[in-house]
Amino acid sequence: MPQHAQHPAAKLRWSLLAAPVAGALVLAGCSGGGNDDGGDSAGGSADSFSVMVAQANDTDDAYAQLLEQYSTETGVEVEVIPYPSEAYNTQVTTQLQGGNAADAMILSPGTGQPISVITLAEAGFLEPLDDTSAGIIPEGTESLYEVDGEIYAQPTSLQPVGLVYNPAAAEEVGIDEFPATYEDLLDACATARDGGKSFLVIAGSVPFNTGLFSQILSATRVYEQDPDWNEQRTAGDVTFADSGWRDALEDFVELNEAGCFQDGAAGGTFDNITNGIGGGTALSAPVPGSAANSINAGAGLETDVQAFPPADGAGEFTMASANYAWAINASADDDVKAAVQEFLDWAAEPEQAKTFADIFGAVPITGVAGDDLLPIYQPIGGLLESGAFTGLPNATWPNPAVYDALGAGVQGLLTGQTTVDGILDEMDAAWDQ
Known part of the structure; x- marks a missing residue:
């Protein structure tokens, strides 16, 4: 039995977005809320931001599911922009260089790929993150996220x-x-x-x-x-x-x-x-x-x-x-950067870390334990x-x-x-x- 069966409408939504030119899914929550004009909220952060993600197939919407939960809880509007996996690296680097990338994106820790955190941070494309983001990085892997004492990405989960x-x-x-x-x-x-x-x-x-x-x-x-x-x-x-x-x-x-x-x-x-x-x-x-x-x-x-x-x-x-990590576009407006960081702080909480790992089919970034492993990982548990x-x-x-x-x-x-x-x-x- 599949672990995360989805409503047919959800599959249709993502099949429509899986074209070579990415579509955008706008998530608008009903609770909480910021200003209608998308400007600063009372807390100094915007009430909307955008995220670009890679999508391998029509049901590959774990990032959107987590962002939708956040939008529902907070009222912050999030635009999710998916790209086919084989085109994602090129889209990220091209858009960052062109100054038209999303406010946040999913990257690869370290240095070994075009969308690697250290490579892009050293090029000035990424915004430093706060202590909460730094606190969930697995011990001994800090060098995959850190440049000159600053952390530039937050790992999403442990991925076998x-x-x-x-x-x-x-x-x-x-x-x-x-x-x-x-x-x-x-x-x-x-x-x-x-x-x-x-x-x-x-x-x-x-x-x-x-x-x-x-x-x-x-x-x-x-x-x-x-x-x-x-x-x-x-x-x-x-x-x-x-x-x-x-x-x-x-x-x-x-x-x-x-x-x-x-x-x-x-x-x-x-x-x-x-x-x-x-x-x-x-x-x-x-x-x-x-x-x-x-x-x-x-x-x-x-x-x-x-x-x-x-x-x-x-x-x-x-x-x-931790093969994937959230990062913030350094060219985003300051209030938008603050809004994305608030999301990252929320995503770093144990409950959300477990939720995302279950949706994504991974292991919580908080650590490996038999009770936390999905059935798909039992052979390598x-x-x-x-x-x-x-x-x-x-x-x-x-x-x-x-x-x-x-x-x-x-x-x-x-x-x-x-x-x-x-x-x-x-x-x-x-x-x-």
Whole structure:
């Protein structure tokens, strides 16, 4: 049974907004309230603001649901502007540079992507946040949000990342349990093919997804043995070319040659992932764990989240981190900035943190506990509670070019236009630039 079934009207609302040119959903609450003209309220903050968010599919509206709750409780009007996931990074950077971005937005902590918090903060695009925002940042990850002693983003939740898996579709082809080892996975790929399905579906034309899958592979190929590998790379003690990253990319090549991916994987999009898992033609997909919630709600399934099977000699390990964060546009009016910060303070309260995590299909940013885990995370619950996980590696890579080289390079592996050696050399060169 889906965990967060939605009213049909809600699905229609978001399907209308999922066009290549984003539509805007205006949330207007009935309680509380500010001035009708959108100016300062008595408390010095505006009574409206806008937020731009990424949207993977029609039911991917967790941000809007939380903002709608806030609007209802406070009377503050919020304009939610969704963009397709594959276009979101470009929209954020283009609009920030053009001076026409929304008042607030969802970004990626750290430095490894074009919409990374540190990259944009250092460029002067973001507004510093208050102590409440700083107070919910997971210990030891402050560097992903901080520049010159100021915090520039507030994490939304802890997001496990692995393979969203459809057990019912697997059972249809005779696979009764998720593969325990990498060799078991290769066998399962053959079994799925014999049954007219693919074990994996990927968005091969989207560098974000090919890069994400490669990072998932690196969990047991690199970070289970060397959790501080990124620090070693910064010190110059290791390289991509001479490390477990080679094993990760060679395994990707083997998965492709073994027929583990859907036909036409090089041209795959997020729609292929949604349709493949939702329609039962694929058994799993490398996406953030929250996608399981969205797919379950949209297709009435009971998918869950699995860790990628470990490499030979490695222990079970997975990935989980605060992958998304709220940020305020530095060019917004002061009263609007104050209004957004009031929302962030509200969102940081434990009750709202739990509410958002449940809607989004994540783990509360306040911490991992068995009682707080959604059913979709039960297969990896022990790993999460024991700390057998690492954050997404690219969050602390020195610049977006390293991740670009990975994502685009793995696309080339699908088309035969590049090699593992070429990708690793490009990643090392990008790191050192």
